[in-house]
Amino acid sequence: EAGVAQSPRYKIIEKRQSVAFWCNPISGHATLYWYQQILGQGPKLLIQFQNNGVVDDSQLPKDRFSAERLKGVDSTLKIQPAKLEDSAVYLCASSLGGSLETQYFGPGTRLLVL
């Protein structure tokens, strides 16, 4: 079974530029999550989708970050404009959708903002 797919795997941009990340969850998984993992820290949840609706985005810096999951499958996370402190790995995860379901992580997109 294919896992969670993410692209690109690496991205280097200058501050104030825009960047977008893409995630394709495991087939049939209704719930999709975006996490930010800064070097030396654990992942921090940014946003959770259930199908195409947002369940929680309380930790998403909405002045510069946005995310969508229009058809309830793939999702994109955008940063506009990027800051130096946005340098991190952005992990996408998915789960079947019930409470307490196991989350499966994609390989992540490693972002460096210069």
Added chain:
Amino acid sequence: RKEVEQDPGPFNVPEGATVAFNCTYSNSASQSFFWYRQDCRKEPKLLMSVYSSGNEDGRFTAQLNRASQYISLLIRDSKLSDSATYLCAYNNAGNMLTFGGGTRLMVKP
């Protein structure tokens, strides 16, 4: 106070040793607890869930102490391949995971 706290380590142990990590959490409403393993430059992968009664999977044993609000992971007979960062996490009813900062383990020959 952080929601989930872990000793960042590194824990340097010889092959065959037994090593234990603790993780404390502050949210008493936390529902379920997990240990994830994260290799360098890789994504976290679920190692095991943690139950109140404790659970064991081969060389790995996890325990939950709700009264003291901590979970533990014990690794027996450490292998070189156990070298990784171990992340503890809990989720709430909405299945949102909160992670600790991770504990780094280095197993040496």
